[in-house]
Amino acid sequence: MSGYPATGGAARPSPGVHPGAERVNDPLRTAFAAVHGGRPEGIWAAPGRVNLIGEHTDYNDGFALPVALAQTTRLAARRRTDGRLRLHSAQAGGPVVDLAVADLAPGAVTTWAAYPAGVVWALGEAGHREVDDGADLHFDSTVPAGAGLSSSAALECAVARAYDDLYGLGLGPPALARIAQRAENAFAGVPCGVMDQMASSCCVAGAALHLDVRAGSHEHVPFGPGAAGLRLLIIDTRVTHDLGDGAYAALRTGCERACALLGLAALRDLSPDHLPRAERMLPARLRPLVRHVVTENARVAEAVAHLKAGRVAELGPILNSAHASLRDDYRISCAETDLAVDSAVAAGALGARITGGGFGGSVIALVAADRVEPMGAAVTAAFRGAGYREPHLIPVTAAPGARRIE
Incomplete structure (x- = not known):
């Protein structure tokens, strides 16, 4: 028996396509089918970021001014019902990383998969236990890794946004950024501030994000x-x-x-x-x-x-x-x-x-x-x-x- 809802099944409502979603014939669906079989429930994207000014200020409760990039991590996702989290990346290659959601804990995953798995763990730790059911995720990214453009935040924020939509969590971009930061800090072990995740989650087109970390506020500056x-x-x-x-x-x-x-x-x-x-x-x-x-x-x-x-x-x-x-x-x-x-x-x-x-x-x-x-x-x-x-x-x-x- 498969671990994900059958097409047309009534166990859960479909998340549907949100108003304003960018409808495209995305080849990521084909890649998802090749890896996981069947179709994803949707496709999400989160951008890398470049910081105009305000470097190493975020973990000092300071200010920053990042801009989201056109380069994104894209994610095709589908919910499961058997508690397995199955992850695959076009960039990492290799076999599917198959994890038990119940076993997720800081230090348990040490590869690239720690970033998306950490988001699922952080959501569960925040009380959103519905994520325990698991999911199939496939990633493809145009954010250069290791280039200082926040490829990890893009990966995390794509997962956070997808889960927010799939499960109707209603968290909103700033809260999702905090979840993503906790995943990177506590699960992946990188003591970053929140600027990268805020940029990837909260930016709008044509503007930089003036971030006040202590106040938890931001302003869009043209x-x-x-x-x-x-x-x-x-x-x-x-x-x-x-x-x-x-x-x-x-x-x-x-x-x-x-x-x-x-x-x-x-x-x-x-x-x-x-x-x-x-x-x-x-x-x-x-x-x-x-x-x-x-x-x-x-x-x-x-x-x-x-x-x-x-x-x-x-x-x-x-x-x-x-x-x-x-x-x-x-x-x-x-x-x-x-x-x-x-x-x-x-x-x-x-x-x-x-x-x-x-x-x-x-x-x-x-x-x-x-x-x-x-x-x-x-x-x-x-x-x-x-x-x-x-x-x-x-x-x-x-x-x-x-x-x-x-």
Whole structure:
């Protein structure tokens, strides 16, 4: 007997296609049938993200300004009734990962499957026990893994949104983002803040997401550089990173230690005016971390003011300042990302910086539309000259967050 509802079965109501769903003849249905047999109940998508400004501020209760990307993780899903969670990824390949929902626990899954399985676990832990029945899931993604573009958050938010629709949980995008963050923190073991998941879940087309982590609030700020004759480009250095390797956790621990020494709830509570005095109270190894977070929060406020006033070009110097801070104070850059920034700016970019968790990944560059190709050629030539792998250039379009597409 199969573990999923038969077509036309009356055991459960069909979730149907939500109003506004993007009806397409999606080949993901064919792939799902090849892996799991039969048809999925629907298809969902969640985007990667690129952060304009506000790096490593989210776990310090601060501010960030991400944009959702057109690149997405897509998910075909179908409910089961036997308590099995069966996962397959077009990118990972290999056999179906077959798990018992009842056995899900932090540390029980160590492959890519920890991210989607963690969402199911987190939903159950939050009291949504209907997810215990299981599901068949098949993923396909255009979000580059390890590029600092939040491929893990896209995976998590696609699952969260699909489950919200399939089971009628009514959680809404911010709550789903928190579920996804808990999956990554507690189940996959990555102590990230909530910015990635909020961007993937809550963004709207044509806007950046001004996120206030402590307040749990967000605002959509118009972001359309094309109207100003500009483009935002991602330069994927193809240096992959793994935020679960301990370096990211060490940064967060350092920030928490600084807060304890300063008597603060979070570094968000330290103003730029009081930074010099705070630095004198800290051991040398913690001062640069605090300096970055405090100045980065100020850069977010400045960037939001420029965007609201239609001064997109003014983001350029802010990006340059942020990269210097991430390179020299937070120390998460590397030779490839530094070369991408330096060569992009030398070729006419208004500004550029490393983006994402760091230790590789991607750089963003703000550039005039007529300088896109010359800048790309200059960066590529610089990488070839240094003996590095050729970078990938990805144009940024501010896209919507997690949604049902069929």
